[in-house]
Amino acid sequence: MTVTYDKVALIGLGLIASSMAHAIRAGGLARVIAGHAKTAETRRVALEIGLCDTVHETAAEAVKDADLVVLAVPVGAMGAVAAEIAPHLKPGATVTDVGSVKQAVIDAVAPHLPPGIHFIPGHPVAGTEYSGPRSGFATLFQNRWWLLTPLAQADIGAVAKLRAFLQEMGANVDEMDAGHHDLVLAVTSHTPHLIAYTMVGVADDLGRVTDTEVIKYSAAGFRDFTRIAASDPTMWRDVFLNNKDATLEILGRFTEELFALQRAIRIGDGEHLFAYFTRTRAIRRSIIEAGQDTSAPNFGRSKGTP
C-alpha cells in the first residue's frame, strides 16, 4: 500500500478509467480520486457505485489540486479537454492519457499545457469489449503492458513516478517513441479491429445467408471476430481517424497478402496455403508462453472442459 499521488483526477469514466479507479482503491495508490464524465448519466452511475471520491460536472473542477490527471476520453476529444483543463492544473502536476494512438494525442494536447506540467503520454494495452463506468475491474491491467511515449524533454523523475504507479496497478511498463507505438499498434490492434468490423459487417449484409444462420453457426470461427467488433464505436472511429497513415500502411500489406492467398485458392496451390498456415501456429504459441493469452481450448469459454 503506497500512496504514489495524493490526488488523482480521472477525466472520462469508461472502461479504462473505471478499472484504474478500482485498481487505485485496491492498491491504496492515492488518497483522493476525483472523476469527471461528459454525460450526466455516467456521472450518476459513478456516484451510485462509488467509483470516485468526488464526481464533477466539468473537467476543470475535477483537475483542481490533482497531482496526476488521466485523460481517458476518446482520442478525438483529447485536444478540447486539454484546452479546458490547462488553466486549472496544479503547478508541477503530471498529465497522462490512455489513448490508443500517441502521436495525434501529443499533437492535440501538448500545445495547450503550460510550462511546469509534466505531460507523459501513455497507453494501457488492455481492454475488453465492454465500455462505460460499470465495466471496469481492478485486475484489468494485471500482467498487461502499459506503454509510455515520453517526449524528449520529459522529466526523468516524473516518468519514474508514473511508471511506479502503473506497476502498482499490476502493469508491465515499456517506453517507446510515439511514431513507433502507432505502427506497432496498427499491427496488433487497429488493423485487426478494422478487419473484424468488416467481416462482421459483410456477414450481416449478405442477402443469401440470414443473420440467424450466421449467429447459429458462429462457433466455427466467426464468433471470435464479433468480440472485438463489439467494442466502443466512438473510440474506434477516433483511432482510425488519428492513426491514418500507419493503419493504411498495414492494411496495404494485409490486402497484398490476402490477394496472394486468394490467388493460391483460385489456382489450387495447396503448398502455398499449407506453408502459410503452418507458420502462423508458432506466433500463437509464443503469445501463450508470454502470458498474454490462455492456452485453454476456445479461450477457456467452456468451463469445466479440458
Added chain:
Amino acid sequence: MTVTYDKVALIGLGLIASSMAHAIRAGGLARVIAGHAKTAETRRVALEIGLCDTVHETAAEAVKDADLVVLAVPVGAMGAVAAEIAPHLKPGATVTDVGSVKQAVIDAVAPHLPPGIHFIPGHPVAGTEYSGPRSGFATLFQNRWWLLTPLAQADIGAVAKLRAFLQEMGANVDEMDAGHHDLVLAVTSHTPHLIAYTMVGVADDLGRVTDTEVIKYSAAGFRDFTRIAASDPTMWRDVFLNNKDATLEILGRFTEELFALQRAIRIGDGEHLFAYFTRTRAIRRSIIEAGQDTSAPNFGRSKGTP
C-alpha cells in the same frame, strides 16, 4: 443411456473423432468403438489413452461389421478413404463424415459407395484450435449445431437414427442443402479463418515491428486472431481448395467492404466509420443470446474477474 448403433467406426482420430469417442462412451451410445488413424503414432496414442475398443492399421479393417462409419479425415482425403472402405462396408450401414465442406465431399465419396449404404454427409459446427487424438473431450458438441446435408434420395429412417445419435452427444441438428451449407460456412468460418491467417502472417513478416513486440502487445486485439490461425494446416488447406467458389465470393465481398472503410479512413469520413462500427455490435449480442458464446469480458479469459 441408449445404444443407438451397435458398432461405430471412427476413421481418423483427430479432435472431432476423439471427442466423439469420449461422448459416445459418456452416453453409452454404442457397444463397440473401432478406430483407425493413418499414422502409427496416432494409433499408439489412441491405444495408450484407451480412446477406442479396437485400433486398426487400415480403414478397411476398422469398418468391418460397423453400423455407423464416421469419416473424420481432412476433406482432401475423403475420396481415397471411401474407395478403400467401400468393399468392406456392412450392408445397410450408415456412412457419415465430419468435413467442413459438403459438396466436394459428396462428389468425392458418393460414387464409391455401393447401393444399400446410407451416406449422410454431416458437419459438426464445433472445434477448438487444438488437434490430434489427445485434444478431444466429451462436451465439445454440447449445444453446438451439427449440420446434415442428406442427398435427395436419403433414407428417412437412417437420417432420423443418425440425428438421434448426434443429439445424444449434446448437439442440435439442422438439415440443409450442401451448396447452401458451403456458402454459410464460407461466411461463418472459412473466410474468417483465411483473414485471421493473413493478419497473423502479416504481423510475423513485418520488418519494422518485431515478433516480440507483436507478442507482447497482442492483448489489444491481435491475440483473438491467433487462436483460429493456430488451427490444423492440413484441414484448412483442404477446406479452401474444396470450397473455392463460395470462399472467393465472400472474400470478394469482404475486400469490397474493406476498401470502402479504407477510403473512409483516408478521406476522414468519421460518420461512415461510426455507423459501421455501431451496426456490428448487435450481431455480437445475438450470438451471446443464442448461447453460441460467453458474455464474460475477453471470453472469460481472466478467471475471477467480472
